[in-house]
Amino acid sequence: MSWEPVGFMFFSTIETLALYYLIMSLYRFKWRWYIWQALFVILLNNLQSYLLRNELGMSNVAPLVLILIFIFFFAAVVRMPLILSIIATISGFAIFAGIQTLLTLLMFGSISNIGSTANGYFLQVATAAAVFGIFGLLYRKGKGFTFDLDKLRFKIEDILLSLLIFGFVIGISVLLYYNDILLNALIFLVMTVFLLYYSTRREREDA
Template sequence: MFLESLGFMFFSTIETISVYYLIMSLFRLKARDYIWEALFIVLLVNLQSYVLRNEFSLAYLVPIIGILIFIFLFAVIVKIPLVWSMISTILGYAIFGIMQTGLAILLFGSIAGAMSTTSNGYLLQFASGLITSLLAWFIFKIGWGFKFDFERLRFRFEDILVIVLISVFLVFISVILYYNQIFIDIIFFVSTVVFLLYYAIWKEMGK
């Protein structure tokens, strides 16, 4: 059980952090500038993902929650306007999903084959994470990617809107988890939201 949990966390972290690197590279942003904050968020996302998938069979919530938290990560910590945070996150996940699907078919013949054993799943996560990270490095190295004036799409009072959306997200998810009696996951979400709100409020006040 412990080794299974450790394996899930390790390979999921490789997979998720590669998506972060890809999104940052696509928009010509330096991933290393926010790597520790991103890693902290990624670990919390993977912890709640493990609990939802393996303990309570709520896997359908995992990708939705992961995408929403990534949007808040880019909006609050990287300071990308909310609209671009949504666009960049969805684009990054879409590219990663296409690559991972292609790898699953190439390595195992089908997605079902990739998911048939735990070791196959870990191999797919590692391979797709490695290839995505190398692709992100290559894109950034040669100067490809999009370079926009993000501020043109920043709403007035956007910081307040982000704080409200994060709070609504926490309440909504907490209600779902409460009725499913998943109290440990509520703790993970509260930790994530507190971390994001710290950046959204105290960091802004400290400028």
């Protein structure tokens, strides 16, 4: 039995949780309020990411998929305005990538020197530890960005969000169907139902 899928899921979950924590802390949101919903989405995303990388050889697509899923998650579940969820996700991803790149250079000299899977796991844990330490301290000191959320919303945002989520899963599912990875398409479908549930629930609560 290969432990590679288990290792990938475990360390990728730590890494992606750190990205979630970075974004929530940077923009002064209560990360604990949504931790279980975030963990559910992160686990599903990491599973489809493993399939994309190992079954389809589409490792270059995985980061883009993660960015889109986080945008939808922050808009539908955390209730960020759509424009803020886009800004927060992209800026958070860029900062996270910058920290990881810096650690890569400090520990290995270059990306090509990482070599083994164990070194890759170590880098993921080191990046997560740095993010939790730095942004935990900044959050406790009251640092970060805040916005008037109502001013960033527009009237048809909930409808647009639902359409974007629906279009996203249709596009990805078609791609995966023609590559015969039905399990991955099913994972995206589950995530879509989850995000649409929160999106429509928000609309009902705000009505």
